[in-house]
Amino acid sequence: MAGKTPSLFWRLTTAISLGLLLGAGILAYAAYNYAHTAADDAYDRLLLGAASQIGETIRVEDQAITTDIPVSAFETLSVSRQERVYYRVVGPDGASLTGYDDLQVPQNLLRAGSGPKVWDATFKGYPVRIAAISHYVSDPAATGWATILVAQTRDARNALARELTLRAMALVGIMSIIALVGVVLATRYALRPLHRIEQALGSRDPNDLTPLDIRAPVEIEGLTQSINHFMERLSERMDSLQSMIADAAHQIRTPITALTAQVELLKRETVPAKRKHHLTRVVARTAQIGRLVSQLLSHAMVSHRAQSITASPIDLVDLANKAVADAIPAAMDRDISVEMNAGPQPVFIEGDPVSLREAIRNIIENAVHHGAKTKITIGIEAKESHVVLVIGDDGPGIPAGQWPDVTRRFFRASAEGVGSGLGLAIAADVAKNHGAQLEFAQGENGMFLVRMIFLRASGVSS
Amino acid sequence: MSRGILACLLMLLSVPAVAGTSYEFKAKSAEAGHLRIEGSGDIEAIEPLIRDFQELETTLSVTYVDSLTNDLYGMMQEACARGETVADLVFSSSADHMVKLANDGCAQPHASPQTARAPPFANWHDEVFGFSFEPAVIVYNRNLVPPADVPRSRDQMVDLLRNKAAAYDTRIGTYDIARSGIGYLFGFFDAQQSSAFGRMMEGFGRAHAGLYCCTGELLRDIESGKILIGYNLLGSYAYGRFKAGAPIGIVLPRDYTLVLSRAAFVPAHAANPQAGKKFLDYLLSLRGQQMAAEKSFFFAYGQAAPEGVDAAEPGLQSGIYRPIPLGPALLAVTDRHKKARLLKEWNQSFQAQ
Numbered sequence: 115m116a117g118k119t120p121s122l123f124w125r126l127t128t129a130i131s132l133g134l135l136l137g138a139g140i141l142a143y144a145a146y147n148y149a150h151t152a153a154d155d156a157y158d159r160l161l162l163g164a165a166s167q168i169g170e171t172i173r174v175e176d177q178a179i180t181t182d183i184p185v186s187a188f189e190t191l192s193v194s195r196q197e198r199v200y201y202r203v204v205g206p207d208g209a210s211l212t213g214y215d216d217l218q219v220p221q222n223l224l225r226a227g228s229g230p231k232v233w234d235a236t237f238k239g240y241p242v243r244i245a246a247i248s249h250y251v252s253d254p255a256a257t258g259w260a261t262i263l264v265a266q267t268r269d270a271r272n273a274l275a276r277e278l279t280l281r282a283m284a285l286v287g288i289m290s291i292i293a294l295v296g297v298v299l300a301t302r303y304a305l306r307p308l309h310r311i312e313q314a315l316g317s318r319d320p321n322d323l324t325p326l327d328i329r330a331p332v333e334i335e336g337l338t339q340s341i342n343h344f345m346e347r348l349s350e351r352m353d354s355l356q357s358m359i360a361d362a363a364h365q366i367r368t369p370i371t372a373l374t375a376q377v378e379l380l381k382r383e384t385v386p387a388k389r390k391h392h393l394t395r396v397v398a399r400t401a402q403i404g405r406l407v408s409q410l411l412s413h414a415m416v417s418h419r420a421q422s423i424t425a426s427p428i429d430l431v432d433l434a435n436k437a438v439a440d441a442i443p444a445a446m447d448r449d450i451s452v453e454m455n456a457g458p459q460p461v462f463i464e465g466d467p468v469s470l471r472e473a474i475r476n477i478i479e480n481a482v483h484h485g486a487k488t489k490i491t492i493g494i495e496a497k498e499s500h501v502v503l504v505i506g507d508d509g510p511g512i513p514a515g516q517w518p519d520v521t522r523r524f525f526r527a528s529a530e531g532v533g534s535g536l537g538l539a540i541a542a543d544v545a546k547n548h549g550a551q552l553e554f555a556q557g558e559n560g561m562f563l564v565r566m567i568f569l570r571a572s573g574v575s576s
Numbered sequence: 577m578s579r580g581i582l583a584c585l586l587m588l589l590s591v592p593a594v595a596g597t598s599y600e601f602k603a604k605s606a607e608a609g610h611l612r613i614e615g616s617g618d619i620e621a622i623e624p625l626i627r628d629f630q631e632l633e634t635t636l637s638v639t640y641v642d643s644l645t646n647d648l649y650g651m652m653q654e655a656c657a658r659g660e661t662v663a664d665l666v667f668s669s670s671a672d673h674m675v676k677l678a679n680d681g682c683a684q685p686h687a688s689p690q691t692a693r694a695p696p697f698a699n700w701h702d703e704v705f706g707f708s709f710e711p712a713v714i715v716y717n718r719n720l721v722p723p724a725d726v727p728r729s730r731d732q733m734v735d736l737l738r739n740k741a742a743a744y745d746t747r748i749g750t751y752d753i754a755r756s757g758i759g760y761l762f763g764f765f766d767a768q769q770s771s772a773f774g775r776m777m778e779g780f781g782r783a784h785a786g787l788y789c790c791t792g793e794l795l796r797d798i799e800s801g802k803i804l805i806g807y808n809l810l811g812s813y814a815y816g817r818f819k820a821g822a823p824i825g826i827v828l829p830r831d832y833t834l835v836l837s838r839a840a841f842v843p844a845h846a847a848n849p850q851a852g853k854k855f856l857d858y859l860l861s862l863r864g865q866q867m868a869a870e871k872s873f874f875f876a877y878g879q880a881a882p883e884g885v886d887a888a889e890p891g892l893q894s895g896i897y898r899p900i901p902l903g904p905a906l907l908a909v910t911d912r913h914k915k916a917r918l919l920k921e922w923n924q925s926f927q928a929q
């Protein structure tokens with residue numbers, strides 16, 4: 115079993131939490147910027163108000179510009195009492211009139227007579243916000259723009275910005291928590307169909323392979339369909355396995371009953387000539403049973419491999435040679451020549467070598483036992499799009515009317531004989547599993563031909 | 577301000593200093609630290625506070641230097657600009673000076689349960705704290721001023737000077753605002769508060785009022801009968817003399833009564849800031865406030881005026897009191913144009929006749 119992966123619930127919750135966290139971060143930054151601007155806006159108005167209050171008191175007395183700093187100007191700024199306040203009034207000639215002489219005025223403002231300005235600076239070691247306004251003095255004694263500067267430390271602004279940010283963050287936090295709780299509940303709700311499937315499978319009888327009847331959302335309908343499809347296949351396999359076991363039991367029981375009868379006869383027979391006859395019959399029966407069992411196992415193996423083995427490139431020529439070698443002892447018994455007609459170069463197809471070798475061996479053996487009089491030929495023809503394996507024999511062949519039936523299990527062309535009825539069924543199964551066709555034909559020279567037509571192995575050149 | 581009454585101080589060493597008079601208080605037990613206070617306050621008022629403080633901090637020795645407010649201000653400005661260490665605690669009756677200094681970054685913040693006790697008008701930036709509650713009062717000579725003449729508001733004062741001009745000619749006294757920091761501060765807020773103030777100044781001018789540097793000298797002349805009525809005296813000092821048996825009467829003006837809160841801070845450059853903060857905490861503590869009400873300033877925030885003072889009903893007093901708030905508004909008080917303007921108006925009033 116593969117390593118455990120994090121649960122869907124945690125995956126969803128973690129991903130959405132991270133999203134929420136990122137969103138909260140962005141909102142915090144935006145809220146801080148907004149709060150900062152809003153606080154500056156609010157307090158800048160006070161600063162400018164104080165500056166213009168001072169500006170309004172500028173007049174010329176005794177040939178000199180003078181001011182009458184109103185207490186209210188500073189009281190305006192004392193709305194937040196905890197602020198440091200600095201101010202300065204500069205005359206048209208650039209000379210300090212009153213206030214903090216070292217409060218700096220930007221050069222461009224000194225002469226320009228431009229509108230109110232507000233900027234950040236540091237004064238006496240404190241970060242401050244400075245507002246400046248210009249006030250025109252027109253008097254023979256002094257004419258020009260006087261500048262009024264009012265500065266304020268940032269404590270109250272920062273406190274306001276901080277409070278606004280914190281409030282916004284509190285809202286974002288509450289929303290995030292609500293969203294997170296929603297996600298947790300929604301995730302649990304969304305995963306409920308999976309739990310239903312789990313429960314349905316868990317509480318099921320092991321022999322019950324009927325499809326699941328569960329209403330499932332579109333997203334996991336595929337899963338239930340796959341499960342049902344899988345169960346269908348499993349059910350089919352179970353069925354075929356059971357029928358095969360039943361067939362095998364039936365097929366073996368008949369020859370064994372016959373064998374038992376033969377042995378019984380042999381036991382009672384006293385005439386040596388007859389005993390020999392019975393003994394020959396027993397030997398033949400035993401060989402028949404041996405072949406039957408061997409083919410049953412071979413068939414079971416081929417079926418199993420079709421399900422479990424993945425195809426690999428194989429050389430059909432090499433494989434045919436090995437199958438011929440397997441069949442030669444049986445052929446030699448009947449004095450039949452086996453002829454291999456294939457070039458030296460390999461011909462590749464995709465498939466399972468063990469199954470294919472079994473199939474070829476069975477076709478050859480079938481020819482040995484039922485058909486061939488003197489010879490068996492094996493040929494491999496490599497065509498553009500496919501590869502044809504031809505096994506021919508000079509025997510009577512199978513009547514064309516029986517061709518559809520001979521590939522069925524336990525079908526016997528003739529009532530008597532040593533055949534088990536499995537050889538061609540195995541070959542047909544293997545062909546089917548390889549996407550190949552199994553064909554019969556009556557060739558020239560009176561040869562009966564069995565053809566296996568394979569599609570070319572893709573990407574493998576011969 | 578009366579200074580140098582040294583005889584009554586047992587463990588006192590008087591060291592003549594450039595800026596003021598220095599008083600030493602030895603530690604009660606083995607000395608483990610020193611506290612230096614620069615201030616402007618009569619030793620009679622400050623000594624009980626220092627001695628009571630030393631009951632709590634037995635290992636601290638204390639130096640108190642008493643200076644005139646303007647001298648103290650000048651010295652602190654210079655020291656602050658140069659980053660020099662002057663004292664561990666500074667206080668002055670000229671609250672505007674203290675606020676200006678703190679505004680310029682010469683003070684260090686201090687927050688404690690004790691500083692939280694200070695009323696809002698007596699706390700600026702957790703740096704400057706007002707620790708006393710001293711109304712500006714009218715003082716008269718009980719023996720020489722008939723009860724019917726005693727002015728209980730500025731309007732009554734104006735009327736008195738108009739109706740009995742001859743009797744009170746040269747017999748009125750008040751601060752010279754050019755010389756006295758407190759006088760200027762009171763004058764500034766009087767000018768803000770009341771139109772009667774201008775008329776009263778003109779009345780003072782016509783009556784050839786005497787101008788004084790300090791409350792002490794005013795009190796002395798009222799006691800001796802040289803003048804009959806004094807205006808804008810510090811209630812604390814006046815009540816001290818009253819309690820000591822001086823033949824004076826004290827009136828809290830009923831139109832409004834300005835209240836000064838002596839302002840203190842721990843300088844940014846202090847040799848022993850912890851000691852300064854401890855003393856500041858003591859001044860603001862219940863114990864310090866009670867000691868001040870008993871022995872030093874006699875008036876206290878949230879309390880009725882002391883026995884023998886001619887004041888409005890206690891319930892009305894709080895509405896009549898106008899504390900001078902510690903805050904940036906005091907910066908306008910120190911503005912040079914503002915000061916020149918006020919002095920000009922003041923001189924014009926006095927010279928109008």
